[in-house]
Amino acid sequence: MTSLENIPVKYSDLVSEIETGQVKIPQFQRKFVWGIKASAKLLDSIIKGYPIGTFIYWRTNERLRSIRNLGNIMLPEPKEGEYINYVLDGQQRLTSLFASLKGVQITDDDGKIFDYSKIFVDLTANEDGEIIVTDITDMEPNTFIKVTELMEGSLTMLASFPEKYHSILEQYKKIIQSYTFSVINLKNAPIDVATEVFTRLNVGGKALTLFEIMVAKTYDAKEEFDLSEKYDQLKEELSISQYDTIPSSTVLQVVAILLEKDCTRKQILKLEKQRFIDIWNEATDCIKKSVDFFRGYGIVVSRILPYNALIVPFSYFFYLHKKNPIGSMKKRLEDFFWRASLGFRYSSGVESKIAQDIEKIEAIINGELPKYGWAVTIDEEYIENNGWFSTGKAFVKAILCLYAKQKPKSFDNNLDVIMDNSWLKIASSKNYHHYFPKSWLKKEFKDWDYFYVNHIVNITIVDDFLNKRTIKTKSPGVYMKTFQKHNDELENTMKSHLIDIAKDGVWDNDYDKFYRARLKRISKALNKFIIPQESLSETPLEVYEDIEEPEIEGIE
Template identity: 45%
Template sequence: MNNLPNFTTTQYSLEKIFRMIEEGNIKIPQFQRDFVWDKVKAARLLDSVLKGYPIGNLILWKTKDRLRSLRNIGNINLPEPKEGDYIYYVLDGQQRLTSLFAIKKGAIVAKENQKSIDYKDIYLNLSLPPDTDEDIVTMEKNYEFDCITIYEILNSKISSFLDKYGKDKVDKIETYRNKINNYSIPIVELTDCPLDIACTIFTRINTGGTVLTLFEIMVAKTYDETRNFDLSKEYERLINSNGECKDLEDSNYDTIPESVVLQCIAAHIKNKVSKREILRLNKNDVIESWNIVKERGIFPAVDFLRNSIKVPVSSLMPYYSLLVPFSYFFIKNYEKNGSETTSNIQTKLLTQYFYWASLTNRFTSGVPAKIEQDLLKMDKIVNNEPPDYPEEELKISFEDLIEKRFSTSEAYCKALLCVYAANNPLNLRNNSSIRLDNSWLRRANSRNYHHFFPRAYLRRKDINDDKANVILNIILVDDYLNKRVIGAKPPSKYIREFMRENDDIEKALRSHFINDVEKFGIFNNDYEAFIQERAKVVSRRLRSLLRPKI
């Protein structure tokens, strides 16, 4: 019950709200959307204020937590509050509050691909009575009437207007200034509740907006200006540091999502990775663990996946979640053995785990609980002990392998693509290495994926797509070979063409688990023989990975 939010209602004058913003006590958290209101909406809002119309309440979260928040509104820098002071974060009312403050300060707001908006250029028509149905606040100065900017009204001495406007209009200006400053806005204060509750409230009251992600919440929670820690920027540098330091783009692992990185941190800190546990992470623990998780966990794990299991790019990973137990292992292994390298036994056991988890579609559901179970398997591997697996899950079904349709969204297929990639596939034309790239491997119609028996050819032979589009009919090639040389030719034709150019084509074919041209039915275009024979070779490789000799 302690997590239930405590609401109080009160009223603040606009003058008080402006002062709180200027003193740094009212802040807009970084997870709020960008300021999007234009001058038309801002002018109409102020017109409502001057006429005493209600403009809705504000919801503020009162807390001593320091979150990542907006540092400026346009060209107006916002100060930080005093240490120990309460901060009021805006959960609802950002656009209204920002518009009014921008007018008060005469802010110049630049929007991407748009002309800058100068909020000094919002005028009040002194010729109209306050109770008119017309808008007394306008965006353009009308030279037929006496107009004055709202910025001048709120920021200049009243006496400075006498010479230009005369006493009657100066009295009206003073009345308008008082109306703005004394305008009362209903405030709903949410006091000292946990960040995740505040974020849930924000999401629910902003039903038309984007639901906050766990990462956005944790970015807000862990922000620390004094230690120069911003989780969103740290993640950006982890993916791509623009040459400043090692990053995942250097390894072609730049598609690792934010959520997985959070789980890597949580696994290291508390061996638990659920959303609930991540939200409970202590800010200082996250900051202090960041470099450890990055340098001793994620980077060594990626290096192992690339160099030992030979998963060349992150898009081929059957599950990004696999990075979590691997990162956990390398941190624990470093703590125990003082080294990032693995023993021969550990290499085999980690490879076994990778293929077991992938071929059993382990992380299709219940991911956090399964990761937590698998951390115990990693503890065993750290000690050079084989984890326990259900016997049935270490067997390869020959029938399932033959019938498995090709899909880059399924872990089983991706595991087989990893097996193909780990065999160092060669170009059939010249035995050069195949270049695999994240940008090419995300979709099933990627130029890296070639049906050895082209589907267009098989359709002409009345073999339907269910039988043609199977994983055992897939090899990894480069774009040029796939689209421009092979096309829809039968293998008997294009393999003979390559044989005239490549006198060691058998080596290239073996790199694709095609061991015997005759036996695999290539020269007589025997698709059934090809699938059966390739299944035998691939299944042998899978068995060796799932049942390593220790």
Template identity: 45%
Template sequence: MSKQPKPDSKKYIDLISEIQKGQIKVPKFQRNFVWSLDKTAKLLDSILKSYPIGTFILWETNERLNDIKNIGNLELPAIPDGTKVQYVLDGQQRITSLYSAFLGAQIKKEGEKKITDYANIFVDLEGDVENNDEQIVVSEEPEGIFITLHEILNFNDHFLEIKEKYSDEHLKKIHLYSQAFSTYDFSTIVLRKEDIDSAIEVFTRINTGGQTLTLFEIISAKTYDEEQKFDMEDKFRKLMETLTERKYNGISSSVILSILSLVLSKNKECKRKTILQLEKQSIIDTWDNVISALKESIDYFRSVYRIPVSAILPYDSLLVPFAYFFYYQKEKPKGEQVKYLEEFFWRISLSSRYSSSTESRLARDVKRIDEILKGNRPNYDDIKVDLNSPKDLIETSFSAGSSYCKAVLCLLAYHEPKDFQDNGRVILDNSWLKIANSKNFHHFFPKAYLRKNNIGNENSLVNISLVSADLNKRKIKAKAPSVYVQDFLDENYELPTTLKSHLIEDLDAFGLKSDDYLVFLEKRADIMFKELKDRIDLRHKEDRKEDDLRELISRIEDEKLEMKSTLRFDLLEGSINKKLEYVVAKTISAFLNSEGGTLIIGVDDDGNILGLEKDMETLSKQNSDGFELHLRQVIKKYLGENYEKYLKISFPKIEDKEICLIKISKSGKPVFVNFEGNESFFVRIGNSSIPKNRQEQSEYEKLHWN
């Protein structure tokens, strides 16, 4: 058991001298100087009357903490090299008041517009210092004869001026008061043997009545290093500035500490106790890599999951396991990892996973990430996902702070919702998404309309859409969907396509034209449920994909679908036939020039699954990567560049055979096929790719793109 430290004392002038020499400092984890002029005056009045004002607790050390460099606009002296320093653990407001009063400083405090002038503290020379009820040191000029406190505290420096201004009787009193201040013993306890952890523990315990020290402030204090120019608070501030550009500035400092702890601690934990035990140098050495991994996670969320802002993240702690992934794997997820990470994200998001016991659950979840890093699917038996039927979604009341609701908002954001009016992308903003009545949250059936017609459940989660900020107030208001949808149809002929980006497939079927709210909820909930189910159940997703693919293949070729047996291998001739590549390019161009469509390679006209084996045998790289590379080269050869953004190429398996599925969107401009120096223009009519002559092409362009 350590010995109790013995109290000591310091004189006023000694306190000031040590502050001016940089030997007494206020650590940055202390709160800002907030005492008013009046409170400072009362403190000095107590000293004048020899009242006790409490003990200053100081920690003497050779370590260098991040200290307060100024009080408002008043710069504090730097710490001399090679000397010990005493950090104020208790008494910061009092010591700062004493220093400001001694200097008669003019201070502009943080968050305040006016300057506080500490020369404007006065001592009433006609007051009775023996009267406990009478305040002698005051913050306003008293009536009668008075002197500034600054002059008394600096009596020797101002003696000649004081002697000329005051009578002998008042001069005697001024000298007496000056002596009272200069001889006052300030009680101090100096901790000399404690390490930084013990010093911080002392601060935390004695500061129970004030501002609680956060874990981040403690670690910032522990890791501050002038030589290595490491200031965690400053680095975090700059990080937030960077993340503001990405619209992910809502990330808490605990996210950083959790990542650091999970990658540095032997047991891969991020409990408070574990974080406090992390070594200073390890944190400094690891910081940049952790921040890089965090940024990779954010970019992954933005690009792959299409979550544009941090405000709709179910938990910002979700970034922790993903940053852990990117810390250990510098390259992007590949193969099965992509699917496993997606499943992880949605299972966590829809399970209230991080609503409590976050630290222990993060520790368990990074073990799941370890499995994904190895290419294995983790086990989720201990995580219950709250998604049993579409009815669950309908009966969930929307709340902007609910992690479950935020997960559904992430689903809506994934589809990159378009503006009802002009089909432009809906811009989401963190500042608008923090509250339930945000401008970005639109009740598709307006609440006022539903209430007016006595229709309940108006705040159903399924009724929420993400729209541009001013659309609700300016255009929609309390109108029935049948009314405002028609208004938008008059302005935006692509509105049916626009609504699909809001998971609304059809105006009639979804009850919009008939204002049937129950039908709307049922239809939209079905789509939401299926999409969410796909994301949390890989087997369900794969089964449904195969069913959808079989259904697609079973269809007869039409203006939106064509199937090709091969890309380049002639099954009749048993050899490569490059004219087949031209036919594929021609088909793609026709879809691009029309309303888009799907081209399947590896399936014949009768729907028989042939696979890509024969084509792959003709390539130097005989796998799907090699096939896709060659296909893109064919497209570039015949159609030119700049069309890849309209193509989505995948290689699903069916009947254990790999086929090529090409989903083609409508091009934003005419696409020509260049064959042997001649350009041709094709469009899709029925199940054929039909050429157009120059005149037909010109007329078609006017109708199709203008």
């Protein structure tokens, strides 16, 4: 049972615990930022007998990732099985205190060196003034002493000061040596409780993410396992495949699903460290196989993946089925992808729905067609009602996946349009081209509702260069003639964008005809991927909110 223990700690014990590695700064703590002047004020409070606040430790024999010792001072690791005090509150004060009393040099991230030995005791100061100072420019020799020399200097060195200062030197040294520091130990607490305490104590700071907690929890120096470094390595490997935007939350969900078929925050926190470490390589291998499947299917960049959460059930598929799916199994897996993407499957209640969908993946592997509890009706009305263009909407991303599957060609030369995550990051990207430019429509068709102008039906994926230099705000009837002069295969080029320039009113700038023709074509193309079946519960047609894909609560 979690308990709190209030312990008074003397100077010598506090310093000894730090020097022997029994006090550590967990990875989720922010870096040491106190300067020399702030540290001097802290010591001034101590020498005047003022309270400096309580240090709160989490006392445990768990080994966490501690990327920082006190102020980046390299201290020894405690013996295996020994208890460690991880600092939950008071890191800045504790680091400042230790650095000042030991006179160490600390190097910041920019390489700047701070010398904490340059903190002095003013032997001439009265109680109302500053006793601990950093500026001795105008002070007379032998009227000041370094704090480090006061605490660790020999009797001979101290005796070399004028006799009138001997008693004050002895007094100040005793005050620091006998100062009682207030320490509260949080004992027998699981890591999620400890990090919750940390978050509440640091209300001005950012709440810890689940990933930060798991980085600390799964760290193992002996096995050289550092989740933060492993995740960075995975992202670097996936960057080659244009899938480096997969968030850490999704990776944690994959691991939890493979181990427990449950990816709730509570379950992730309960995962045993060794099991987590043991399955890591296989889990990341399953993620890579999922990425290969999506890319082979035509979804060549992660930006247009409707939900990051889709990585989880697909990774589970490759965990149980080591080979690429073929035949009816492939069709059923595709059916699952489009049902989840077009049916707003992971727009809410993500964790529980992923767990439910694991059963569907198992059914597919067993040669069965899963029964789905949500309806997917991909008719023209449904696409029209849900097609407001926003790159954060899963439904819109699903249509972009359809566009990508057609391997869209460049208008000017019929070569493949190269898709890149950085180009497709925002809706205003020049790679998302309104085939009938918004400004032109606004000028020529003032009565058109803007909803139908900024619609996924009016979006094509093009080269950035074309949008900036050639298309601009011209009507398609004008700018397409420019491409017609240089591209003898323009008709086939536009079919790769699901547009028939001979039939869709392009040359006449007939937006209504174009809109209706392409809407029908998109509906027909999508329905090829859906295996018809009666849904367990029919969902009424509705227009969904234009919201960004949500992250799992408490993870990111």
